[in-house]
Amino acid sequence: MNKGRSITVSAPAKLHLLGEHSVVYGKPTILTAIGLRTTVTISQGRTIQKDFIFLQKIIEKIIKKELKLKKMPLYSMSLSSQIPLGTGLGSSASLSASYIGALLSYLRVTWNLQLINRLTFEAEKMFAGNPSGGDNSTVVYGGLIWFRKENPILKLIHPLPFSIPQKLAKNFVLINTGKPEETTAQMVALVKNLYERKPKHVNKILEDQERLVKELLPVLKRADEKEFLKIIKEGEKNLENLGVVSKSAQSIIREIENAGGAAKIIGAGGVKNASGMLLSFHKSRRVIVSIAKSYNLSYFSAKLGVEGVKIE
Numbered sequence: 001m002n003k004g005r006s007i008t009v010s011a012p013a014k015l016h017l018l019g020e021h022s023v024v025y026g027k028p029t030i031l032t033a034i035g036l037r038t039t040v041t042i043s044q045g046r047t048i049q050k051d052f053i054f055l056q057k058i059i060e061k062i063i064k065k066e067l068k069l070k071k072m073p074l075y076s077m078s079l080s081s082q083i084p085l086g087t088g089l090g091s092s093a094s095l096s097a098s099y100i101g102a103l104l105s106y107l108r109v110t111w112n113l114q115l116i117n118r119l120t121f122e123a124e125k126m127f128a129g130n131p132s133g134g135d136n137s138t139v140v141y142g143g144l145i146w147f148r149k150e151n152p153i154l155k156l157i158h159p160l161p162f163s164i165p166q167k168l169a170k171n172f173v174l175i176n177t178g179k180p181e182e183t184t185a186q187m188v189a190l191v192k193n194l195y196e197r198k199p200k201h202v203n204k205i206l207e208d209q210e211r212l213v214k215e216l217l218p219v220l221k222r223a224d225e226k227e228f229l230k231i232i233k234e235g236e237k238n239l240e241n242l243g244v245v246s247k248s249a250q251s252i253i254r255e256i257e258n259a260g261g262a263a264k265i266i267g268a269g270g271v272k273n274a275s276g277m278l279l280s281f282h283k284s285r286r287v288i289v290s291i292a293k294s295y296n297l298s299y300f301s302a303k304l305g306v307e308g309v310k311i312e
Contacts, residue, residue, distance in 0.1 A: 006043035009102035011309040012036065013083045013302075014090035014138035015174075015266040015279060018216055018235045019147075021191050021242055022209040023132040028148040028156075030213060030220075031138040032164070035303035036089065038081040039312065040098040042106045045076030052079065059099050062122045066115075067107070075106060086179035088267020088276035093135035096123035097309045105311060116140055116309060117157075130188055133157075142308025146217070163305040165223035168281070173288040175263070175278040176298045177249050180270020187268035191242050205238050212238070225283060229262045232281065236264035244269035249278065252295060256280055259287050 012033040019029025048056050060072050079099070083091040097120040104119075105111065120136040134147040137157045144160040163169075180187070195202040212235050219227045236253060239245055245253075245265055256263040261282030269275045280288045285301075292299035 178274030249275035
């Protein structure tokens with residue numbers, strides 16, 4: 001039926017500008033798709049890369065249930081990714097969205113972002129335990145996303161009608177502190193345990209994070225550098241008070257702050273050693289680069305607000 005067909009689909013990475021962890025508790029977050037992509041190609045054959053057999057089983061189970069298929073036709077799948085794994089850039093969501101988009105297209109299902117997003121969320125449940133739905137929404141729809149989980153069956157996904165002004169965008173640097181020892185699910189559980197022990201303390205943090213996210217929206221639009229730095233610093237301090245940022249990552253962040261910049265984790269974080277990727281900002285990009293080099297950490301810039309999942 002699919003003789004000679006080959007479908008290639010890619011999906012971007014994502015990062016939280018602000019709102020990670022609090023989004024799990026019904027607070028808003030602002031996310032952006034970034035210019036690192038996972039690419040999946042599906043064609044006729046019967047070959048799956050060995051490292052992705054587990055992923056194949058998850059994706060095929062989800063699609064067979066959706067399409068009411070008893071058996072999946074044979075196919076070959078290959079993938080490549082520019083996204084560092086386990087660093088808060090949504091590698092699992094990007095991988096799942098590109099695989100699901102490619103497989104649905106190979107099966108001649110009409111391209112439908114809502115369907116791809118819904119099925120990618122199902123895959124994310126297998127990877128992250130209790131995901132908010134923000135990661136999959138961002139890698140599927142792309143751009144800047146305002147996301148809020150109102151309740152288990154209602155999620156507010158609002159693509160923002162503007163991009164990050166170049167005045168801000170040119171001075172972002174991502175610093176890789178390394179892959180955390182903890183999984184996303186473990187970090188979500190860590191915050192949940194803290195919430196159960198100290199609900200008033202955690203609620204105060206979550207409410208403050210919501211205030212900051214709401215304040216960030218107009219600040220981004222008008223490229224207010226001074227207010228942006230202030231909000232990112234306060235947001236990072238809230239994340240540290242939730243206990244999701246390692247001491248080693250905090251020391252890097254303090255150094256960036258002392259140099260007149262700001263930095264924060266962009267995903268679930270990590271506490272034993274590394275905390276994943278840091279989003280760093282300074283009016284002079286060279287200051288961030290110098291600090292990253294002093295810690296012998298890799299760093300890079302990536303375009304923010306890029307297109308979501310797409311057929312190549």
